[in-house]
Amino acid sequence: MKSPAAISRGVLVLLGFLVAAWLLWSGHTEPLLLGLGAFSCLATLIVVWRMGYFDREIFALTISLRLLAYWCWLIKEIVKSSLAVAKVVLDPRLPISARYIELKASAPGPIGQVIFANSITLTPGTLTLDLYHGELKVHALTQQGADDLMSGEMDRRVAKLGER
Structure with missing residues (x-):
């Protein structure tokens, strides 16, 4: 308490x-x-x-250098993904290679898992379809987008947000 x-x-x-x-x-x-x-x-x-939000300690996400660094990294990823999606959409051949992947979130709490799922959805070309008990179902517009997610970089960065 x-x-x-x-x-x-x-x-x-x-x-x-x-x-x-x-x-x-x-x-x-x-x-x-x-x-x-x-x-x-x-x-x-x-x-x-x-709702009892102030009584429980579900996830204390505080404004810190770690959070600001994550936001900067996420903005960079959003810009990179936006350019990649624009390149695919503007290409006359429309080289879409849609993928459905399943990921496991490393963040232990529900808030960290939701941050991970929302970060995926914020990144153009990827969409979190479902999140249940840390298991994410994701649609990626391209194989490169799916590979980027499966590398685990975003998951590692989100998991670090919850560390003390």
Whole structure:
């Protein structure tokens, strides 16, 4: 069980992220919309509290150099994959070699496994079809995309996020 100070800090951090995201994505500063935005952030916080999120320690993903390094690496992979998919789609022969692969996530917790699955889906040319007990079913547009996933680099990087 977390200490009251840790719970309070977690509530404030989540509230800060919710408010920042709402302000950045909405761009509205009229009093009515600011009030509705504040209401939606507080309502979300109440739902998360009732779900028991702050009581359990499922996966403490903290903003760290490791997480920032992962985001930078993922952005690089997204750009690389985007260029590879554009090359395949723009080629008159349309050299698609679709593959269905199954992977095992190394991350022990459900949050790490979901981060892995979502990272795969964010990368153009690959799509996570199913995630169940750490087993992922993935569709890849090309053999190269499937090979990149089967190399395990993304899985290793996601698993490191959960290390203390």
